Amino acid sequence: MASISMTVNGKTVGGEVEDRTLLVEFIRENLRLTGTHVGCDTSQCGACVVHVDGKAVKSCTTLAAQANGCEITTIEGLASDDLHPMQQAFKDNHGLQCGFCTPGMIMAATDMVNRLGKNLDEKTIRAELEGNICRCTGYHNIVKSIQDGASKM
C-alpha cells in the first residue's frame, strides 16, 4: 500500500491506496470527484484529462502514487462562483451533445491556452485535440467553443 498526499483543487487530500491505483481511480472513487471520466481506459480518448502541476495528463495512464505530492486540478476545480470562461464558452456554443468527453475537452482546452496563448486558430485547435475523442459532435462546435473560451480567458 502507498500512503499518498496531494493537493486537489486547492485542498490537501490523502489516503492509503494500492500501489497499482490509477490517478483517475483515486480521484473518482476515493475523492468522489466524478467529473473526471474514464472513456476508453486505453490512453486514447482524453475524457480523463486533469492538470498535474499545471500540465494536462491522462489520469487513466498515471498512477496515483506517481502524482504523490503534486498539485492536481480537475474539472470541479475550474469554476469559482461563475463558470470558468471555457466552461461558459462550451455552453454558449453548444460544444457538447452527450457531454461525456466535455470535462476532458475543457481541461485540454485550458491547457492549450496556458501553453499557446489566447489567439488560437482552427487548425491549431484541431491539431491540439489529437488526444481527445468526441463521438457526438464532429468537433465543429468544440473547436468554436475553444476559440471563444480562449479569447475570454
Added chain:
Amino acid sequence: MYNTNYHRASSVKDAVATMGKSDDGKFVSGGQTLIPTMKQRLAAPSDLIDLRHVDSMKGIAVKGNQVTIGAGTTHAEVNASKELRKACPSICDLAGHIGDPHVRNMGTIGGSIANNDPAADYPAAMMALGAQIVTDKRTIDADDFFTGMFDTALEEDEIITSVTFTAPAKGAYSKFPNPASRYAMAGVFVSQGDSGVRVAVTGAGSDGVFRHGEMEAALASNWDSSAIAECNIDADDLLSDLHGDNSYRANLVKVMAKRAVEAAG
C-alpha cells in the same frame, strides 16, 4: 493491472539499488507505454522504480552544435525548447508529433529509447543523428544500441541518463502515422552533417529501426529527393500487418524519405 510496489527514486544510484533488491522490477519514467501495458496485463513487474524525480536526468544543454538531452526530459519539453530548436529543429518537430499533447507532457526521451517500440519516433532520430546513448555504466553508439524489436543493448539494471549528438547541418523527419493509433507506419529521419548522410527508418522494419545504406549513398552523392527514386527498399525485411502489407510499407518508406529530404532543404 496486477499489483506492484511503487518506489520513487531520488537519484540514479538509489534507483539501481532499489532495482537490485526487487524480484522482477522495472524502471518507469513517463509510463505512457508501460502503464497501458500493465493495465492489459501484458507486463506485471513486481516493482516499479520511478525515475521521473531524478533531477540529474532532466534538461537540455546546447553548446554550439553539441546537444545533450537528459533522459527524463519530456517530449513536450524537447518540442518547446527554443535553444534546441535553433541547433536542431528536426528533433523538436519530431517530439511535437509523438502521441498527443497529454502523452507528451509525461512521456520521456529516455523511456522511448529504452522501450525501442518498432513504431516509436525517437529511435529513428538517434540513429540518423549518430547519437550516443549515455547510461549510468557506459556510452553506447545508437548504431549498437537498438538490437531488435523492443530490444536494446541495455542490461536489466542499466539506466539511460542522457543522449548526446552533434546537430547536423540539415535534418528532417517525416512520418506516416497510422490514422487510428498515430504510431508511425513508416517514419524516416534524414540528416546531413560532418559525419555524412544518415537515413534511419522506423515503423516499417520487421526487426525495429534500421538505417538504409543505399538511400544514404544516393543522398551522399546528390542531396535531392530525386536521388532516391531508383533506390530499392527490400520489402522482405518489412512488417506486414492489418494496417498495410510489406510492399505498401516499402513504398511508404521511400515517400517519407523523399518528403524528409525536401523538408530538410
